[in-house]
Amino acid sequence: MGEQVTRVGIVGTGVISGTYLDHLGKLPGVDVVAVADLDLARAQTIADQNPAIRATSPEELYAADDIEIVVNLTIPAAHAAVHQAAVAAGKHVYGEKPLAMDRAEAEPLLKYAAANDLRIGCAPDTVLGTGTQTARAVIDRGDIGTPHAATAFMVTPGHELWHPAPEFYYQPGGGPVLDMGPYYVTSLVTLLGPVVRVTARAGRAKQQRTIHTGPRAGTVFDVEVPTHVTGVLEHESGALTTVLMSFDVWAGRLPRIEVHGTDGSLSVPDPNGFDGTVEIVTPEQREWTEVPVAGGYAGAGRGVGVADMARALRTGEPHRASGELAYHVLDVLESFVDSAVQDQPLDVASTVTRPAAVPLGASPETA
Incomplete structure (x- = not known):
């Protein structure tokens, strides 16, 4: 049986995107297929260096049929808006910290995702x-x-x-x-x-x-x-x-x-x-x-939370770097x-279940 792969699109091509691309390219079970930025030229530069990745506008990325998880690497002030656009398009979304600028921005995102059987994940995955x-x-x-x-x-x-x-x-x-x-x-x-x-x-x-x-x-x-x-x-x-x-x-x-x-x-x-x-x-x-x-x-880097989330989507388990935790x-x-x-x-009004431990010797594909 071939390896199951979850296809990912990245929105935001600033400095941190290079780290994510590097590490996601080494992780099992995830495949970055598209990058998007308000400055399409910046996204195109990444696509030119990675033949398997296409450059798109954010709107095209949200609408793409082959993308299951949107990875949101925009500036913090844009996190909530990008999350909302992604889940409104029916996509799961994983973002850099913080989840949103404040609780008032973040709470509706989690409620919408839960009501539509979608997942939100968030750094830090350290x-x-x-x-x-x-x-x-x-x-x-x-x-x-x-x-x-x-x-x-x-x-x-x-x-x-x-x-x-x-x-x-x-x-x-x-x-x-x-x-x-x-x-x-x-x-x-x-x-x-x-x-x-x-x-x-x-x-x-x-x-x-x-x-x-x-x-x-x-x-x-x-x-x-x-x-x-x-x-x-x-x-x-x-x-x-x-x-x-x-x-x-x-x-x-x-x-x-x-x-x-x-x-x-x-x-x-x-x-x-x-x-x-x-x-x-x-x-x-x-x-x-x-x-x-x-x-x-072992040997984890930025984006391991995305791979952990992708595996959890396939198995029906909770993902560890969750929106609820964030x-x-x-x-x-x-x-x-x-x-x-x-x-x-x-x-503190909210609470959360302590995430499951990561066992010794685990990989994002198996645990």
Whole structure:
């Protein structure tokens, strides 16, 4: 029997599309057949380099009979509109994070897709790699007992040091929480389950920032959002995660994520990557010890969530990088910022089922 293949079309041919094309070309069960962009010349450049891929307009791609999944790699402000156009055309859709700019945009998408038996998937799919999945296996085996606490730290001095046009990081929809938070909270929900309540405080070290690189170096711009946010996520399981996300820290010797249980502590690698070293400390072994890889898609890269979704479509199983998970993560992140602004704890209205673990040795075609 020949391999079953799900045909994919990509909308948006910016820088990230090259990474997706590279990795999707290596994954089983998916075949990119078309690319589209508002600038057709950019799509045509990709098609010229890949004879098996055709260039189209977005509207032609949505209407194409041979495409089952639309991969949405447009700018965040366009995510909801492209998702809506794809599902309205009867296509499943998988997009880069965030699912939408806010909950008000995202909720109707999920309702429409569910009512029409369509699926929505969303990055980050980094949590399907061996890093987070090995940590998940350690927790599920009970190696650290019952998890009761975690920490998550993401600190940087700011994107204006390297980005030639960094203003959007400091405008509504930006800030450290909404920029990098999807990686961290998706990993935390994968490890510890959904979040039911948040408490946060926020500040900003500078009211203005200066671009340091590129043709606009020296340009001063206003900071419109909090740039240092800290607080606590309360998980449905009872575990408490202490969070610090900041664009105001010059250097910090802080772990990315740690999980602490009744019988040990676990060091989890950077959730913005697919692999990395997992380490454990227990009462018997008081020094950090590396854990052998125990789960996850080996050698994974951007787009493994698309292949996982394609397989799930063929088998009727839930896909792991789901729209429901992305919505819950967006809800947690928005609630976290709202809590800081309103100066009060807030309940998180949504919930989600913890995604299935990725077994050791799995490929997107089989697990």
